[in-house]
Amino acid sequence: MYLASLGKLALGSRLKALSDHFYGAADEVYQTLGATIESRWLPVLRYLWDVGPSSVTEVADAIGQTHSAVSQLTDKLVHAGMVRRQRDPADGRRTVLVLTEKAHASLAELGPIWCAVRRGVTFSLEEHAAQLLDAIEACERALQERPVVQAILAEHAAIEASPVEVVPYAPELREHFHRLNAQWLERYFRIEEIDGVVMSDPERYILQPGGAIFFARLGEDIIGTCALLQESPGVFELTKMGVDETFRGLGAGKRLLDACIAEFHRREGHTLFLESNSVLRPALRMYEKAGFVLQPSIRPGSHYERADVYMVYQDR
Amino acid sequence: MYLASLGKLALGSRLKALSDHFYGAADEVYQTLGATIESRWLPVLRYLWDVGPSSVTEVADAIGQTHSAVSQLTDKLVHAGMVRRQRDPADGRRTVLVLTEKAHASLAELGPIWCAVRRGVTFSLEEHAAQLLDAIEACERALQERPVVQAILAEHAAIEASPVEVVPYAPELREHFHRLNAQWLERYFRIEEIDGVVMSDPERYILQPGGAIFFARLGEDIIGTCALLQESPGVFELTKMGVDETFRGLGAGKRLLDACIAEFHRREGHTLFLESNSVLRPALRMYEKAGFVLQPSIRPGSHYERADVYMVYQDR
DNA sequence: CAGAGATACGTTAGTGCTTACGTAAGTGCT
């Protein structure tokens, strides 16, 4: 599913899809079992069933919808003979919604079906149903406490305020080198033996053999890294390029790449290559734009299991 | 929020509400920052951006919507100057959607905004965002493997096939007594000291002092329990009534209650009372229907912290 | 190579919700 790759950007779309799935499933069940109810009615009917006669606004607030939605839904429920509208004698503005006898009878019969729904969802989703409910609840609460729009605007201001800077390796940044690379390795592949060795001691395995490491910095955050590894005199490998997922789109990758290529020239290398994997499409496109050319076959004697792309830099 | 109390029954509604919240938040951000994009466009635009020119059906499949939806969205995108429709020369039925130059320019500028969105969501929801995404992914997968409609219908058939039976205490059911009571105690209150003692050794604390325990059984599942505790000669307390959350609505509670009242009569008790809490509204309604009458104040010298309701049985 | 069936996709009608608006009824301030 493509949407999964968009992560937090497509949260709305994915939630909607799941929501529609459950609505549809419930309706299918009701219809198959001959229940005269629709999935969208449930919150209103259950509220009136649990709490008793209530005004439109009261119901709307409880189930988290607008009074218009409840009012329109009430039209349908009245038409279906499930609800009566009554004027509130104490307050002429209010319309009190009351379940009819028919509704009481219908709802009483629905017990086993609702039970089956809960059981079926539990069977189908196993423990994920509870995890989903917990996550929803936690998110609802968090959104109340820390409105997401403000948070996003604040982050945007912070991002705009300070530019992405590229800085060379420094010992105190070593753990960032590990963190940033582990992030994408674990997400898309796994940490191969050679990765673990190099990531844990980059000074020894990258800098000492005549290589270089750069970091991208945004304010106080180290958001990306990239390494230039000297494989043999004049032959360099571009490797361990990683940008924090949440910080992509700021051009940090390109800046790091440019820094590595500049360093390659400064050291008067004659060959610069890289190995990658075809699933990392945005990265490959960036390499191409920077001057790397896709080779027809993978590099002979590659160190990496995951390598299925081999590119060589062609100066222009 | 009332919907939370419906649990798995209202999954669709809650997901929809969250979904709308995120769509709305994204649109607010785009508008505030002056980006000429709407949240609903994102899946299509990002797909074309990541994958390149694609046909309508291809996009629809990737983002999990119907071709109609994509087609109609395309109308808007064309109108906004973001997308061009092209006939596929190789297959005259297909319409290839291509991002315009303007779209490329717009999307390139959106990088920092998307970054801010990811960062903002992470800040606002903390670890719950990742939990939500994981749960969504797990549910999507589970729904594919075990369609929920079939699961529900199967459960319903199982429920209809065998009636709820009430059975008296037996030693091998002891752990069910603990499980069923722990479920609601932990959910709404906490397990007080006296609860723990009684639940762990019901034979000693309920049966030996002249009480009784009943269980509700559905097929192989023990789905509910209820106890009659003799407090002093002829004075009985109805206590430890619990029905498995997923099995509510089958009338098991009422059956257990009737069994306890019958037992109370069989033992020729003269007083039957219960203590409960006002949040357990459906249970209180059931007690009332069975003949319990709400007392004006709580029982003097109650054993329970949570008791704020005191009811006494009035034979009719 | 004809014709049945499948596929691609635009169009239309309908659904479930929203926002915006209008009206009636209650509330509060002077």
Add this chain to the structure above:
DNA sequence: AGCACTTACGTAAGCACTAACGTATCTCTG
């Protein structure tokens, strides 16, 4: 008491999507 305000709620218009349909095009089979 009078007038601005708020509140309750129905109605209208609009949006995002779906299902159903129609048309054009392609593919497969005998």
